[in-house]
Amino acid sequence: MAVQKFITGNFYDEAVLFPAVKKVRRGGYKIHEVFTPFPIHGLDKAMGLRDTSLHTAGFIYAITGTATAVGFITWALTVDWQINFGGKPFFALPAWIPITFELTVLFAAVGMVLTFCYLCQLAPFVRKDHFNLRSTDDTFVLVLECTDKTNDAEAMSFLQSIGGQDVQVQYKETGWWLGRYDKDTKRFERKAEAAH
Amino acid sequence: MSLLRYESQVRPALVEGDKDYHQVTEDICRPVEARPSKLWWIGFIISVLFLAFGILSVTVEVIYGTGQWNLNKTIGWGWDITNFVWWVGIGHAGTLISAILLLFRQGWRTGVNRAAEAMTIFAVMCAGQFPIWHMGRVWNAFFVLPYPNTRGPLWVNFNSPLLWDVFAISTYFTVSLLFWYSGLLPDLATLRDRAKKKWRKAFYGVAAFGWTGSTKHWQRHEALSLVLAGLSTPLVLSVHTIVSFDFATSVVPGWHTTIFPPYFVAGAIFSGFAMVQTLLVVTRKVLGLEEYITIEHINVMNKVIVLTGSIVGIAYLTELFMAWYSAVDYENFAFFENRLNLNSPYGWSYWIMMGCNVLSPQIFWFKKMRTNLVVTFFMSILVNIGMWFERFVIIVTSVYRDYLPSAWSTYYTPTIWEVGFYMGTFGLFFTCYFLFSKFFPVIAIAEIKHILKRSGDNYKEKMDVVEKEDTIVFAEKQAHDH
Numbered sequence: 141m142a143v144q145k146f147i148t149g150n151f152y153d154e155a156v157l158f159p160a161v162k163k164v165r166r167g168g169y170k171i172h173e174v175f176t177p178f179p180i181h182g183l184d185k186a187m188g189l190r191d192t193s194l195h196t197a198g199f200i201y202a203i204t205g206t207a208t209a210v211g212f213i214t215w216a217l218t219v220d221w222q223i224n225f226g227g228k229p230f231f232a233l234p235a236w237i238p239i240t241f242e243l244t245v246l247f248a249a250v251g252m253v254l255t256f257c258y259l260c261q262l263a264p265f266v267r268k269d270h271f272n273l274r275s276t277d278d279t280f281v282l283v284l285e286c287t288d289k290t291n292d293a294e295a296m297s298f299l300q301s302i303g304g305q306d307v308q309v310q311y312k313e314t315g316w317w318l319g320r321y322d323k324d325t326k327r328f329e330r331k332a333e334a335a336h
Numbered sequence: 337m338s339l340l341r342y343e344s345q346v347r348p349a350l351v352e353g354d355k356d357y358h359q360v361t362e363d364i365c366r367p368v369e370a371r372p373s374k375l376w377w378i379g380f381i382i383s384v385l386f387l388a389f390g391i392l393s394v395t396v397e398v399i400y401g402t403g404q405w406n407l408n409k410t411i412g413w414g415w416d417i418t419n420f421v422w423w424v425g426i427g428h429a430g431t432l433i434s435a436i437l438l439l440f441r442q443g444w445r446t447g448v449n450r451a452a453e454a455m456t457i458f459a460v461m462c463a464g465q466f467p468i469w470h471m472g473r474v475w476n477a478f479f480v481l482p483y484p485n486t487r488g489p490l491w492v493n494f495n496s497p498l499l500w501d502v503f504a505i506s507t508y509f510t511v512s513l514l515f516w517y518s519g520l521l522p523d524l525a526t527l528r529d530r531a532k533k534k535w536r537k538a539f540y541g542v543a544a545f546g547w548t549g550s551t552k553h554w555q556r557h558e559a560l561s562l563v564l565a566g567l568s569t570p571l572v573l574s575v576h577t578i579v580s581f582d583f584a585t586s587v588v589p590g591w592h593t594t595i596f597p598p599y600f601v602a603g604a605i606f607s608g609f610a611m612v613q614t615l616l617v618v619t620r621k622v623l624g625l626e627e628y629i630t631i632e633h634i635n636v637m638n639k640v641i642v643l644t645g646s647i648v649g650i651a652y653l654t655e656l657f658m659a660w661y662s663a664v665d666y667e668n669f670a671f672f673e674n675r676l677n678l679n680s681p682y683g684w685s686y687w688i689m690m691g692c693n694v695l696s697p698q699i700f701w702f703k704k705m706r707t708n709l710v711v712t713f714f715m716s717i718l719v720n721i722g723m724w725f726e727r728f729v730i731i732v733t734s735v736y737r738d739y740l741p742s743a744w745s746t747y748y749t750p751t752i753w754e755v756g757f758y759m760g761t762f763g764l765f766f767t768c769y770f771l772f773s774k775f776f777p778v779i780a781i782a783e784i785k786h787i788l789k790r791s792g793d794n795y796k797e798k799m800d801v802v803e804k805e806d807t808i809v810f811a812e813k814q815a816h817d818h
Contacts, residue, residue, distance in 0.1 A: 154789075173550045173551065174551045175548060175550055176551060176554065177357060177526070177549060177782060177785060178357075178522070178782040178783070178786045179554040179557065179782070179786060180554070183551050183554075184552070184554075184555045187551055189552055189555060191555075192556045194559045194560060194563070195559060195563055198563045213494045216491040216494070217491065217495075220491070221488055221490060221491055225493070225495055235494070238497075238503070238504065238574065238581070239494055239499070239500055241574055242500075242503040242504050242507040242571075243503070245511060245568075245570075246507040246510060246511065248563070248567055249510065249511040249514055249567055250510065250514065252560055252563060252564070253514045253518055253560065256518070256557070257545070259556060260550075260552075260553045260556060260557075261546070262521070262546055262547060262553075263545055263546070264545060265542055266546035267541070267546055268546045268548050270529065270548065273529040273530075274529075275548075275549055276522065276528075276547075276548075276549050277357065277358055277526060277529065278356065278357035278358040278361065316546055
């Protein structure tokens with residue numbers, strides 16, 4: 141992770157943003173990210189992102205929960221310590237359905253939230269660079285990645301031509317760091333590069 | 337693009353007034369960023385006082401034992417379990433609004449879901465207090481967990497409904513908390529990015545987990561919300577079903593009925609919606625959010641109240657029918673003598689329940705009543721009184737006359753510490769709610785923005801032109817645009 145160079149443009153209407161995203165991809169530029177204040181359905185498809193597999197992970201956690209509950213209760217009540225409740229069978233599966241169900245849900249929910257936080261690199265005290273503070277308010281921010289071959293001026297005028305406003309070059313940290321926002325002590329920042 | 341998210345004019349706008357995205361942020365963040373009003377302080381201090389009295393009551397009970405409560409030989413469960421079931425039931429509305437209505441694609445949930453989810457969490461916290469402190473030797477409370485112990489290890493009884501309750505309530509609390517907080521992350525990020533004061537930057541900076549609003553993150557966030565909603569839906573039904581098993585699996589006349597699970601779930605939604613109404617009618621006024629929590633929201637929730645209230649009413653009648661149809665003397669005695677007979681010692685409580693839960697909500701068949709805030713507020717209180725009495729009736733009238741008539745003379749009234757404990761949970765609930773409404777956005781900002789172009793007032797007006805347009809022309813124009 142390091143500080144990289146980006147070109148950003150602001151959009152204020154989805155109707156402008158969607159065609160812009162398509163044109164950027166057709167124009168051969170690499171979209172680093174589009175930041176939006178709320179989920180916009182179809183934007184991920186327009187950007188060419190693949191579907192998330194979070195559901196699959198959730199399913200795996202769920203069956204882990206089911207197996208844990210059934211396995212543990214079976215072992216505890218039929219192998220480890222058998223207790224005779226009014227002559228009922230030790231293996232009383234119907235009576236275990238409630239706990240099995242609860243553990244299935246619990247494992248799936250906790251597992252999925254942790255996976256979500258891991259994939260998105262979210263945790264308390266984690267800090268990430270923002271390209272525009274208004275992107276959590278009312279602004280859609282389209283960020284292009286710059287490489288050595290990118291012609292900055294050309295990219296900027298292209299972004300302007302497709303509706304981007306306040307187009308500018310920004311140097312930003314791509315990873316996360318710990319600390320405070322008001323004290324910019326970035327963990328990965330290379331001072332020389334950031335001074336551009 | 338906005339044309340694609342077209343919604344019929346028949347539906348009233350969910351967000352009133354001429355709003356854009358920034359205005360939504362401003363409106364919902366304003367109460368969080370402003371200094372708390374005098375009204376907020378008064379409410380908060382009263383809540384804390386209630387909480388303090390509750391802590392005193394519980395302390396007395398822990399020091400001197402459950403003998404400080406007036407539970408007696410036949411009435412082993414009194415106010416404590418009544419209050420437990422009551423609070424758990426209230427919690428259910430939050431999950432219903434946030435999960436089931438999400439699956440049903442009900443756009444109106446966005447105005448009220450955040451506050452309702454918070455209410456769920458606080459209500460479950462209150463509910464959990466009762467079985468825990470009822471244990472008496474509360475320092476041994478961890479015995480309910482299946483951990484490897486030195487007594488064998490002797491495992492807990494996995495076949496017992498009381499243990500199912502432990503799992504159900506703790507799972508419910510955990511999942512609700514995760515659902516609520518994962519939904520809050522984007523809104524906390526909004527507050528963080530608006531913050532000017534140092535402590536706000538630090539507080540919301542930590543709380544927002546470094547959320548940026550990247551499209552990939554939103555994609556995962558949507559997937560997570562949908563699956564959590566899918567999990568919460570059967571979960572919420574299971575929780576009150578399991579609570580009802582505490583009674584239904586026993587052989588006590590009045591408890592031993594198969595109708596309990598659906599009847600409890602309907603009652604839970606009924607009382608929960610009433611509590612949501614109580615809170616939101618006040619919240620929207622005090623925080624100036626009338627354009628987001630509109631009369632239409634109140635109207636829709638009142639429809640749910642009259643529906644669930646009537647389901648509960650049918651359940652009451654079914655119980656009476658089944659008691660008669662069973663031709664079992666004990667069943668008949670429990671229902672027709674101990675409950676229905678107004679002259680029996682607790683007959684009055686049955687009729688309070690009937691009046692508040694079944695008869696009074698019927699006024700919500702009239703739109704004029706559903707959209708009247710004073711009536712709604714009054715009714716929401718009445719419903720919760722009624723639902724409290726439902727649990728009281730189920731618990732106390734079933735056990736106060738057992739099979740030994742010599743034990744019948746004891747009439748159960750709570751002591752000051754039992755009442756104080758109940759008051760204390762009100763304190764806990766409202767202290768949490770006041771803090772929540774001060775430090776967190778009470779409306780899901782991102783979700784409101786998401787529906788704004790479909791259901792907002794100003795966007796609906798623009799749609800008038802489209803409404804008159806020919807369908808074929810409209811479709812062709814859309815096809816050309818893309």
